Amino acid sequence: MGRKLQVAVVLFDGVAVLDAIAPYECLQLLPNVEVVFVAHKIGSFKDTFGYLSVNSTHTFQDITHPDILVVPGGLGIKNLLKDEAVLEWIEQVDNNTLYTTAVGSGSLLLAETGLLTGISATTHWSVKEALEKHGVKLSDDRVVQEGKIITAAGPTSAIEMGLKLAALVTSEEFAKSVQLILEYDPQVMYGTGSTTKAGPEVTAKATTLLYANELRASNH
Structure with a gap:
C-alpha cells in the first residue's frame, strides 16, 4: 500500500464538534486515509458550549501538505476570521490539496481567503447572509462541489460531505460500505x-x- 492520504481537520475553541467529527468518522474508516486534527497548538479545545473537549494532534507548522482540508464551523470561527496565521496557512495548503472543504460557518473562513469568491457554496442557514457578502453564490443544497472546493450546510450534512469525499478518494463501493457501517439511513x-x-x-x-x-x- 502506498502513502496514505492525509486529511487535516482544523480545531479551535468554540468548534461545532459534529462538523469536525462527522467527516472524521467517514474518512478514518478508509484504508488509504489518515486523519489529523490541527490547530495553533497541540492540546484540548472546547466545543461551542464549553463542556466537551476535542484534542488536536498537530500544529499548523507540522502539517504543510494535507491532501484534504476540513474546516468545521462553530461560534469560535469568528476568532479565526482575522487570524492572519490561519488564513495564510489555508491559502498555502490549498495550493496542494486534492480537496479543500468546509462545514457550516467554516465556509466563512474559506471565504475570508477568497477561495469561495464567485463560486457556488453553502453554509449553515444562520450565516448565509454573511457568506454572501464575500461574493459567494449561495446554494440551498446540503453539499456543494465546485472543482476541488466542497462545502456543506449544517452539522448533519457533514456526514454527507464525508461520504462524498470517501467516494472521491476511493470508490462509491467503499462509500456505500462506510454509510452502512455508520448506519446512516435518515428517517x-x-x-x-x-x-x-x-x-x-x-x-x-x-x-x-x-x-x-x-x-x-x-x-x-
Whole structure:
C-alpha cells in the first residue's frame, strides 16, 4: 500500500464538534486515509458550549501538505476570521490539496481567503447572509462541489460531505460500505431541517435559541 492520504481537520475553541467529527468518522474508516486534527497548538479545545473537549494532534507548522482540508464551523470561527496565521496557512495548503472543504460557518473562513469568491457554496442557514457578502453564490443544497472546493450546510450534512469525499478518494463501493457501517439511513422526524421547510415561526424560534446559546457560551 502506498502513502496514505492525509486529511487535516482544523480545531479551535468554540468548534461545532459534529462538523469536525462527522467527516472524521467517514474518512478514518478508509484504508488509504489518515486523519489529523490541527490547530495553533497541540492540546484540548472546547466545543461551542464549553463542556466537551476535542484534542488536536498537530500544529499548523507540522502539517504543510494535507491532501484534504476540513474546516468545521462553530461560534469560535469568528476568532479565526482575522487570524492572519490561519488564513495564510489555508491559502498555502490549498495550493496542494486534492480537496479543500468546509462545514457550516467554516465556509466563512474559506471565504475570508477568497477561495469561495464567485463560486457556488453553502453554509449553515444562520450565516448565509454573511457568506454572501464575500461574493459567494449561495446554494440551498446540503453539499456543494465546485472543482476541488466542497462545502456543506449544517452539522448533519457533514456526514454527507464525508461520504462524498470517501467516494472521491476511493470508490462509491467503499462509500456505500462506510454509510452502512455508520448506519446512516435518515428517517426525517419533523421535516424542519431547512428554513424553507421549517417556515418563519420555527426559524424565528431557532434563531432565538441560537442567540441564547451563544450568550450562554460566551459567559461559560
